[in-house]
Amino acid sequence: MATDILNVQVKKESMEPPSEDKVEETAPDIAQIVDKENIGETNSCDNDTVTSNNNTEDKNGDKPGTPIMVISPEGGNTAEQLQRMIQQQYLVNLLQFQQSMLQQGQVNQAPSLQVQHQTLLNALDFTGKSGETSPDSTQNVAGAVKERKQNRSIEGEIGSDNDSLVFDDEVYSNGEELTDKQKSERIRHSVGGRNINQYGREFTNGRPLPDHLRVQILQLALQGIRPCEISRQLQVSHGCVSKILNRYRKTGSINPGQIGGSKPKVTTPDVVSRVRQYKMENPQMFAWEIRQKLLADGICQEKNIPSISSINRIIRDKAILQRRSFDGSLKDCDTTDMDDLPLDTERIQRYMISIPNLTGNNMTPSTEGTIIPVQVSLDTAQGVLVPTVNMIRQQYSPPIAHQQTSQVSPTLMRTSPKQSPSSIVIQGIGNDAIKTNENAQHVFTVEDLSRQKFVSENNGHLQPGVGTSQTVDIGELAVEGMKCSSSPKSDLNRHNLHSVISHLITTQTAAIMKEDDIAAQQLQYQNEAAQGQSSETIIEIDPEINDAVSNITKNPGTVSNPLSPIVSKDFSPIVQRKFSSEGLSIISSPQTYTVASDKIGSTVPVTINIAPYQFESSSKDNSPQISPALSSSHSMEKHPQTSPQSVGSNARNKSRHRSRDSSSSGSMSPTTNRTKSVEKKAVSRSNVVPAPPAAVTYDKYAGTPTMYDYTLPDRGLGTGPAPTPRPQSGNSVKSHSWHCPQSPAQLSIPSPALSDRSGTSPLDLSSAPIKESRREILKSPALSDKGSLSVTEENSEKSTPQKVLYEKNMLIFSENEVEIISVGNNKWVVRNESQLLSMTHKGKPDGQTETQTNKRPSDDESGSPVGLKIPKLTNGNSTPMMGHGANTVNSSVPLTNGNMIFSANVSVDSPAGRDPKSCPVLQNMLKPKT
DNA sequence: GTCGTCACGGTTGAA
């Protein structure tokens, strides 16, 4: 009351200081003060209602009933007023406290008022030298106020005090009689940032609790009063009381923290240069290693050491700069000679797909026609093939997206007018699920890409910068992509996922192809495959390719034939899983690096269903970072000459073949007539084991292919412990960058993975809450159908999962696929939401792109917002990329609270006969959010 | 009923 009045008077009217005698009142005189206050006809409320008051007139300025004690028209200077105000407030606080004690019958137990007096002052600790302040000394108080002015805005402080002290008479007159509804209503109608909390006390959102209340909270707590009681008594939310008391316990202070302002910048130019230097000296260095080195070298101290993310940013910026310069160099290349190169585009495509990092990197859902160029450069110095991935970021977080676009390889972005009739849609590359669709409507073939100036290959040598010098650790890129995923959402992608999916299901379900159609497509595809037109089903190894593969395999580090971007004719590692006999399939491509001397990007249209995946972390067979599907592919890699049937269980093989057939059916033109003989032929051919490209790569690392799953956490950037090499060499993602000499734990870098998982990398999602729906999914018809194995099942067979990383579900529709990843409870991530969105608008294929020349994203940077104008890839027939809306805006938008987004594009294949709604995950997603 | 936690909407001030 009195306190409130005082504060209000000072702040609002900033005028009359309290009468001098009041100021000099000391604790023993509280009774006197009380009397005066009461005399002041200020309150209609009783003494118990300490906070009640009549400040309304303060607000309104015209309301009678101003306490006498406060009014003093001839107020002194502002400092004096403030000083007096504080003193008065302090006294009132004491009064309130005493009253509270009385209420609780603790008055006798309370310390003397003098003691309380001093205690309160100490608790306030205005200047950090609270012991010097004394209510008896006006000068001291004034000094305290002055010091406070220096540290914090005195106005703000007063204002904060006011926040809790100014009450609306209307509110207060009702006092506790207000119902919750009324209170909430008041809060709703609060004006000027002032609100009324559930206890009826007015507060200003965002401003700290006034000091006197803080002190009271502390005092009451020290008296043994329970927080809930304090909360009620002081009309402060219990959360606030808890917070303040916790702070007091932890820090010994009840003062609020510093509000606003910025931390001193730690990424000084010196640090930046050092980081870049370290990275340049050792490109495989992890961010945490760099961090450690900064400390070791004395560049930084613990207090000003840049964070892992900062270091990564520095590195990324550097890489971007390099990429830009690299792109510039590519522009000068003569590409005319490349147009007629007889490249096997499908193989290139497959290899593209097989590259592990594509998934993780392609965080931003590419718009249609997005090509993810992949460079596999030869690190001759180390005798290791170092895959380099160029990411095309269509958009997204302005800074990142902008940077990412610069990484696009110009060669890939240039679309050759010549188009292959194969009509392989290049939409993007799914990291682990690739499906070709016979219905591919988007014609942008790998051949197109191949016709692009594949730079140096034609010249028989790797171009500097393309190869080793421009090598970018895939892990970093993947991490970068991951980070990108968390970037701000695109405003253009505000579509409600629920509505989108609903629409999808509605429209796509009706369009599901029938079994006959699927079979026909399979036949066609197989026929074509037999003719060597389709790489998907081609299992027979082309002698040339085989030789090339062999050569590369034997000399992985010395492969220098630029004209052999394709090592293997068949992308055998693509593991296809058919989950049902209905033509639904999930295809996982083992992520293996392929020896492609240039950047290749491709997309395969895929039809799908709902195929739940589960990634499980395991220190045993399967690395948690590799999808089960990849693991399964491993066996193939181990036995490259073994026919697919010999790999794994019969059921698996069967399912694999089925899925292959199913998926492959989508990649061919439906116009071709298919005969049974052709089918048989194709089948027989399919038994021939293709040379696995995986064998070509990374012999240095136990001869295991380097694979990278988008599930991989930050590998190269080191937010956590360096992942241990995968036990299964075949599937393990191995790169020198993985071999960390020192665990981050030694660096005191917190990593949840340390305690319970030894083989996971820092950003491993396994830390994310696990959906318990695994069992559900296994039970779901989609997976249990006819004994077909789900990836999850397969994975569980191989190893005992210690922790489920997350759950991935594939929404597969006739021509599109949406990958939905469940990360924790009610947290969903849609990897290629843009596709999802574009699917819903598929009725309006973008026809404006027909003649448009593809431009590098960097070219578009200047003119348009990043990601808004996406280069449209067209085929030679000027067929616009369809179905994925060239104008579709990238949207790795976290659903709900999804904190991670994986936006790798996944191609889709022929329609599946399964009802998408059978997916439990989808069902959950479609549930109205409560 | 109590209490810790956290999302939310807000404020603040340095960059």
Added chain:
DNA sequence: CTTTCAACCGTGACG
């Protein structure tokens, strides 16, 4: 000067 961003705030809901 405005904008951005990251700190903080108290509240209220949740478990």
